[in-house]
Amino acid sequence: MKIGILTGGGDCPGLNAVVRGVTKAALRKGWEVIGFKDGFKGVVEGRSERLDDRDVSGILIRGGTILGTSNTANPFSYTIRPLGSIEAPKDLSGLAVKNLEKLGVNALVAIGGDGTLNIAYKLHKKGFPVVGVPKTIDNDLSATDVTFGFDSALTVATEAVDRVHTTAESHQRVMIVETMGRYAGWIALRAGIAGGGDIILIPEIPYRAQDIAKAVADRRRRGKNFSIVVVAEGARPEKGEMTVTKIVAGSTDPLRLGGVSYKIAGIIEKQINVECRVVVLGHVQRGGEPTPFDRWLATGFGVKAVELIEKKQFGRMAALKHYVCESVTLAAAVRKLRRVGKDCQELRTAVGVGTSLGNADVQQFRGVAI
Numbered sequence: 001m002k003i004g005i006l007t008g009g010g011d012c013p014g015l016n017a018v019v020r021g022v023t024k025a026a027l028r029k030g031w032e033v034i035g036f037k038d039g040f041k042g043v044v045e046g047r048s049e050r051l052d053d054r055d056v057s058g059i060l061i062r063g064g065t066i067l068g069t070s071n072t073a074n075p076f077s078y079t080i081r082p083l084g085s086i087e088a089p090k091d092l093s094g095l096a097v098k099n100l101e102k103l104g105v106n107a108l109v110a111i112g113g114d115g116t117l118n119i120a121y122k123l124h125k126k127g128f129p130v131v132g133v134p135k136t137i138d139n140d141l142s143a144t145d146v147t148f149g150f151d152s153a154l155t156v157a158t159e160a161v162d163r164v165h166t167t168a169e170s171h172q173r174v175m176i177v178e179t180m181g182r183y184a185g186w187i188a189l190r191a192g193i194a195g196g197g198d199i200i201l202i203p204e205i206p207y208r209a210q211d212i213a214k215a216v217a218d219r220r221r222r223g224k225n226f227s228i229v230v231v232a233e234g235a236r237p238e239k240g241e242m243t244v245t246k247i248v249a250g251s252t253d254p255l256r257l258g259g260v261s262y263k264i265a266g267i268i269e270k271q272i273n274v275e276c277r278v279v280v281l282g283h284v285q286r287g288g289e290p291t292p293f294d295r296w297l298a299t300g301f302g303v304k305a306v307e308l309i310e311k312k313q314f315g316r317m318a319a320l321k322h323y324v325c326e327s328v329t330l331a332a333a334v335r336k337l338r339r340v341g342k343d344c345q346e347l348r349t350a351v352g353v354g355t356s357l358g359n360a361d362v363q364q365f366r367g368v369a370i
């Protein structure tokens with residue numbers, strides 16, 4: 001048996017732990033493991049290396065991915081980029097399958113988020129045996145209770161919220177911490193709860209300028225002269241759009257966000273004249289060592305992926321259900337994003353302790369626009 005493995009999409013703490021888990025479990029069964037370079041780019045371009053025990057030794061706690069990754073390489077719509085230009089996308093999935101077969105790869109483990117898993121599903125439908133492993137710091141895949149990488153990002157974001165408290169209090173300012181989270185506000189919501197944020201703004205609940213300003217003003221009236229705002233990069237006003245900083249052509253999701261926190265600062269300074277400072281966490285949340293939870297989950301997912309291949313359960317993805325590594329179909333995995341819903345525990349918790357969600361109607365659990 002010879003299996004291939006690749007990491008696709010944005011990097012994330014825990015990718016190396018999965019690569020290690022898959023490789024160790026496969027080698028122990030006497031299988032061979034081939035690592036493809038830079039996600040599906042390496043499959044299309046035929047760039048790979050054999051992985052053995054030595055290659056995966058010591059990588060459990062390392063961030064990033066030893067295999068490299070790409071968030072633009074989609075074999076079904078492949079863009080060749082000679083320096084300074086971009087060619088029209090071509091379907092090179094046939095070439096990808098041919099390259100896998102040429103190497104004698106019997107099954108492929110694709111580790112990635114929504115984009116990568118969609119490609120994996122298409123390859124499976126094309127007849128190549130694939131299993132998926134869910135990754136993303138955004139935790140926005142509905143078919144698993146949690147993705148690896150989320151807990152690590154949450155730890156960084158929570159520490160940032162903790163740390164800005166002292167400056168906020170000393171200077172009687174509003175400190176605004178901007179987290180990642182494009183379409184789902186899980187990082188902002190959980191870090192906001194864990195770090196004691198006073199206002200949490202997420203993509204699922206469009207904010208109202210006057211409600212944000214009122215929340216800060218109300219706190220000041222109660223003698224709390226500082227406030228902490230935690231805002232997800234994908235947050236948007238009730239009658240407006242997300243803050244897009246750039247468009248990455250050829251990416252499975254071309255929008256790159258960032259900077260909404262400056263808009264929030266502008267609102268607060270203009271409406272109630274309280275000094276604000278902004279911290280945009282950005283890729284700091286994706287770097288560094290995975291937390292123990294993510295190492296545990298990533299290793300469990302790696303072993304589960306090998307188990308799926310052994311049982312010939314292709315077209316499936318490892319998934320965590322009630323703390324047990326199980327599996328779901330790739331079709332189910334890519335069907336729907338997991339977003340914050342109006343009945344979720346986190347929203348009830350935040351509202352329960354009096355946190356503002358930037359929209360007075362939402363605090364009454366009415367009119368949640370999700």
Ligand code: F6P
Binds near residue numbers: 181233256
């Ligand atoms: O999807 C994961 C994510 O980290 C998002 O939270 C963020 O918007 C995006 O990737 C950033 O992508 P890039 O690394 O291409 O800037």
